Amino acid sequence: MLFNSLEFAIFLPVVFLLYWFVTNKNLKLQNLLLCGASYFFYACWDWRFLLLLIFSTLLDFYTGLKMQDAEKANSKKFWFWLSISINLGFLSIFKYYNFFAESFADAVSKIGFQVSPWTLSVILPVGISFYTFHGLSYVIDIYKSRIKAERNFVDYAVFVSFFPLLVAGPIERATHLLPQIKRARTFDYSKAVDGLRQILWGLFKKVVIADNCAQFANQIFNNYTDHSGSTLVLGAIFFTFQIYGDFSGYSDIALGTSRLFGIELLRNFAFPYFSRDIAEFWRRWHISLSSWFKDYLYIPLGGSIGGNWIRIRNTFIIFVVSGFWHGANWTFIVWGGLNAIFIMPSIILKTNRNHLETVAQGRILPTAKELFQVAITFSMTVFAWIFFRSENIGQAIGYVSGIFSKSIFTIPTIRPSNLILLLIIFMIIEWIGREEQFAIAKLGHKWKRPMRYVMYYLIIFVIIMFSKKDQPFIYFQF
């Protein structure tokens, strides 16, 4: 069930009405409803995936309790490693096994041995990376005694499987979400309206920006040898907007939907393409994943304590692992490595926390320096996305070689002027709203209601006019 489908347009109001009108006086019932609705939502992809999700939930719930109740350190350690290994084991089998088997066969063939890799024909369960990371953070937090194990299974199941975040995040923490699940929730008009606005903006980003950019990005990437350098640049820019519109649009819908149920999720995007350096970009892009890696990988590895070499090593590790988290392909690893290289100067010079506030905060326009910094950062990001989008490293290198040719100075052969105009308008709206949670959070806030409605109708109208057939979200595959 895609967020941008009619099924979801029916599912959401039904759950919303049951939640606030039928189960509203009983928190247990509300959570039970959320759990049931989330399982139904997930089973709509494939009911077999649901069994895996329930098993993973039961495992972490049970091992959490066992760790909590363990009297000896060894026992606690046993349950901890049991949970970690099963969780990572599932992830490895479903997501990475074939990659390792094929890479191994490739590697040994290079030294003269021929091995036919024994691969598995299994499909990747939707959202496995996301809910596995939910479970991992929960188990690690209990092991480190940061939180206590949850004793109510339904509450824990809602934490893992809450439908807005189940298939593509944000990656929540037990410390943030579980208390909200356990607390009685009251309906808040302004939050609900805000949630609907965020859903609307998320749909706009997905349906209008991402899906329309995808059409041209796919056309150019799939036939990259036939296009001029300038067209390839345009193709990479289209993909840059596609992935932003797709993933941040999904996150907006998830956050907005969750807000309708009185639950605040972690913010996942903060206008990353207005970043002045790569470090700032990574504080603004897929925030919940970056902070997960920071807390559960970077800091345990020693973080930034211990000198430049340790910082460099740890930075490389988290970026490469982050790339690998996205998928079992060398392209993702190279993408992560590239970002590590891009961020390295600011790590070495310790300028990685120079830009903590929003660009041109309190001003309408940026300074020439800020504009230059944003443009450079954006260009580096576009470059890295080429590797992310390519099918394999060969294609990525071919694509980049195609860009850096004489034909880069020609006029692009594909010039969808309507889409380019739309992207410019989109970026202007994003710029205006860059200090808010999402671009239209405060847009028209002081207008009279009819005017605000006109704005919403206009957005809906543009969504209908630019809609394509239901397109899945890119991040579902991760």
Added chain:
Amino acid sequence: MQKFTRHLLIFFLILSTTLTFFLILNRHCGNFKINENNNILIVGHSHPECAFNDSLISHVKNYAASGESYFYTYFKTKKIIEQNPGINIVLIEFSNNQIRASKDDWIWNEEYILNRLPKYGAYMDFEAYRLLLTKNPKGLMNAMPAFLKYSLNQAFNGYQTQEDIGGYYYLERNKTDSLVANINQISIPDNPSQAISDYNLQYLQKLIHYLISLNKRVFLIRSPLHSMYEGYSNEDQFQEIRKVNFPEIEFLDFSKFPLKNSEFGDLEHLNHRGARKFSVWFNQLLVEGLLEKNDKQDFINASLELAHVD
């Protein structure tokens, strides 16, 4: 909560009223006008779409469309007839594959609903929606945004003459030789009695009744087909259904029109070369008064004989 629900209801009421307005507008403003000189309309699926090059045939408009079932043809033709009272003859393709049960899928299969509903949804009646809803509710739901989009597009483009509802298709391909070679290796299955497309045929009946009620002259036609066309396997059943269900409608059979392999796109579609040859011949038949003859099929057969000799 009450305030939120009230505002939401008002918002969606205004929205749905506005969108419904555009749908109704489309129902009334949809433009199906064709050249007033044309008094013969051809409808059907891809066979006539590729066979009748109407730029070579006087007073004929070909509005056949690939993959179109009689269900959608019915609503399209009604609209064309309403807006073009000068059309007094309608030629409806009736070919072997149109009686097969698989053609009912052309009504409610997701892909077909998504393609046809936006174009004809505004003109369809309650009965038609009930059929789609019963057979494929999900497909119908999923086609709704495309339907809205199409209606809005129509409104903002000023309801220009609809070009995407059919017309002669200039087919370039020619893969007939390889298909024939394959058929020589794999024999055509002999399957005389196959399941029938009930709903598709019902809508053909409705279409014929509608046209007759308006005193239009209606003919069933069969476009040229390759002699090795697999669809002939149900010929007996096809002829029986035609005689039982449409006894009073004259059947003009052009299926045996002589063409070379290079003039077919495949075994059931003419390419542009075949269409040119056939259309010039068909035009000559019309000039010679085919539709006024008492023994039309004899006249056609005699002309086919001559075409063979040529």
